[in-house]
Amino acid sequence: MTNYLWRLRKEIWASKFMGLSSSLPVFLILLMLLGLFLKAKPLFVLKPLSQIIFSSHWLPLKGHFGLWPFIMGTLWVTLLALFIAAPISLFVAIFLSEYAPSGIREIARPMIDLLAGLPSVIYGVWGVLIIVPFVGRYLAPLFGTYSSGYSVLAGGLVLAVMILPTIIHVILEIFRAIPQAVREASLSLGATKWETIKHVLLRQAAPGILAALVLGLSRALGETMAVLMVVGNVVQVPRSLFDGAYPLPALIANNYGEMMSIPLYDSALMLAAAILLVLVIIFNLIARLILLRVEKGLR
Amino acid sequence: MSLIIGRPHISLKNLNVYYGHLQVLKNITLDIPDRQITVIIGPSGCGKTTLLKTLNRLLDSVEGVRVEGRVLVDGEDIYSPGVEVTRIRKKMGLLSQRPQVLPMSIYDNVAYGPRIHGLKNKQQLDQIVERYLRIAGLWDEVKDRLSEPASRLSLGQQQRLCLARGLAVEPEIILGDEPTSALDPQSSQNVEKCLLSLKSQYTVLLVTHILRQARRIADYIVFLYLGEIVEHGPAQEVLNNPRDPRTKAYLSGEIS
Ligand SMILES: Nc1ncnc2c1ncn2[C@@H]1O[C@H](COP(=O)(O)OP(=O)(O)OP(=O)(O)O)[C@@H](O)[C@H]1O
Ligand SMILES: [Mg+2]
Numbered sequence: 118m119t120n121y122l123w124r125l126r127k128e129i130w131a132s133k134f135m136g137l138s139s140s141l142p143v144f145l146i147l148l149m150l151l152g153l154f155l156k157a158k159p160l161f162v163l164k165p166l167s168q169i170i171f172s173s174h175w176l177p178l179k180g181h182f183g184l185w186p187f188i189m190g191t192l193w194v195t196l197l198a199l200f201i202a203a204p205i206s207l208f209v210a211i212f213l214s215e216y217a218p219s220g221i222r223e224i225a226r227p228m229i230d231l232l233a234g235l236p237s238v239i240y241g242v243w244g245v246l247i248i249v250p251f252v253g254r255y256l257a258p259l260f261g262t263y264s265s266g267y268s269v270l271a272g273g274l275v276l277a278v279m280i281l282p283t284i285i286h287v288i289l290e291i292f293r294a295i296p297q298a299v300r301e302a303s304l305s306l307g308a309t310k311w312e313t314i315k316h317v318l319l320r321q322a323a324p325g326i327l328a329a330l331v332l333g334l335s336r337a338l339g340e341t342m343a344v345l346m347v348v349g350n351v352v353q354v355p356r357s358l359f360d361g362a363y364p365l366p367a368l369i370a371n372n373y374g375e376m377m378s379i380p381l382y383d384s385a386l387m388l389a390a391a392i393l394l395v396l397v398i399i400f401n402l403i404a405r406l407i408l409l410r411v412e413k414g415l416r
Numbered sequence: 417m418s419l420i421i422g423r424p425h426i427s428l429k430n431l432n433v434y435y436g437h438l439q440v441l442k443n444i445t446l447d448i449p450d451r452q453i454t455v456i457i458g459p460s461g462c463g464k465t466t467l468l469k470t471l472n473r474l475l476d477s478v479e480g481v482r483v484e485g486r487v488l489v490d491g492e493d494i495y496s497p498g499v500e501v502t503r504i505r506k507k508m509g510l511l512s513q514r515p516q517v518l519p520m521s522i523y524d525n526v527a528y529g530p531r532i533h534g535l536k537n538k539q540q541l542d543q544i545v546e547r548y549l550r551i552a553g554l555w556d557e558v559k560d561r562l563s564e565p566a567s568r569l570s571l572g573q574q575q576r577l578c579l580a581r582g583l584a585v586e587p588e589i590i591l592g593d594e595p596t597s598a599l600d601p602q603s604s605q606n607v608e609k610c611l612l613s614l615k616s617q618y619t620v621l622l623v624t625h626i627l628r629q630a631r632r633i634a635d636y637i638v639f640l641y642l643g644e645i646v647e648h649g650p651a652q653e654v655l656n657n658p659r660d661p662r663t664k665a666y667l668s669g670e671i672s
Contacts, residue, residue, distance in 0.1 A: 219479055301474050302516040302578070306529040306585050307506035310477075316528070321519040 157388035182385035190362035197273030210288035233282035241346035244275035264359035267349030280333040291325035331404040341366035425450040425619040431485035442643040453620040458640035464623040509582025511595035515574035517566035529585035552580035572603025592622040
């Protein structure tokens, strides 16, 4: 009996401890947000927050810190990257997992993982050498506009290529986890391979695919180096894919050194970081909501 | 050579199947009678699943497989080039070892096959779903929850759902790969009852590990051992008076 009580007590401690440690990430995020907002506070004591966020007036020396161009720059580049990367990664993953012979698959897998691990500077250099001139010299004239090449489009392309391997890797794992018997169940009813993929595998994998995309998106939102090398870093709200942009991470990275000399500049950068964090959280929440709806239809 | 009475529905002629260098089925020649229950017995790894998958060409998707010899279904060689694989598969409903429901509602599981084959009419689909759920003995249990995900059903219910789903494409042949091995005795009995009642309209080919099950439902028995047919014939004969010493040993539980 005492033995039982002792075990019960251990059980309670264990569950308390696990509960506590699983709330740790939430605490960390809240702590970060709090820290950033405290640092940013001097700025929005002077002006309401909405005026800083939605203003495009960026003149640090005169005390104007409108963050809207940077927020829009981030959204343009990130969402563009996701729109490019999502269908491509899905097709590549489906091909590799369902159609390619195992030889090709076994060669492709480690190469994809290698790509996923390359330092982002390498992607940046590659973007400057190839993508930027390609956009400036060929794509822009094709669409009848002028562009230096340092643009939202270049940023989106480089970023898309960067997050592709990560997304493909995760989707491949998800497809691999689907039992062969599920495929056989559909095939044995006379469905073709493609019908099986479309109606069964994609459905089964939907939550996982969504998670993979969110992972890619989060990575894209925070990616700094490669993007700042190719987007031009122009303070403006982009109006076309060929305009330059200035995403939030680039703003922070480029100006972190000089922020001490200009009053309130440091607060503005902290606010930019906080906004970036909030964006990541918002996108994750949206994904959760979609996930809930998807899963309701499945399980 | 043929030990069966009546027209064979499936005929295997000198069938050899290899996974790479490993030969899994060796020179199988066998007639499977129309509208009877033929039960394949044999120890684990002797090639029973492989034999079933050869019949509906599910083996196609396994890499490195080689099939030699002929498989005739209704007199048609299903491995001859130009044969439409989906049409062959539609002729056979497969029940696997563990029930595999598709990630969709109960209704959609049954309607899946007919929809794939082009049926769109909602009324007709409703009828089909009800008819085959009734035949599988599941209708009364699920009629009020057809839009629920199929994975919420119990394992036994899932297996009967799989049966209904297979029947809904209107096959002529039912292939069962130890369909009751993951089920409790009551659910097993339900599935067995279904199979027995289907015999009048379908050719049933069943793999089982359970000798008592074979005794209960088999018309014909095929004993497969290390990829070869050791003995086959009417159930009573094989089960009660096995001729080959290996069959005797298996039936008495000496090899398993
Ligand atoms: N995809 C595969 N690749 C290589 N060998 C395989 C493959 N599938 C099965 N085998 C081999 O073929 C042999 C027969 O397998 P099979 O699954 O047909 O046996 P079984 O009679 O159904 O066994 P069990 O009763 O355990 O289900 C086994 O030796 C197995 O290891
Ligand atoms: Mg088997």
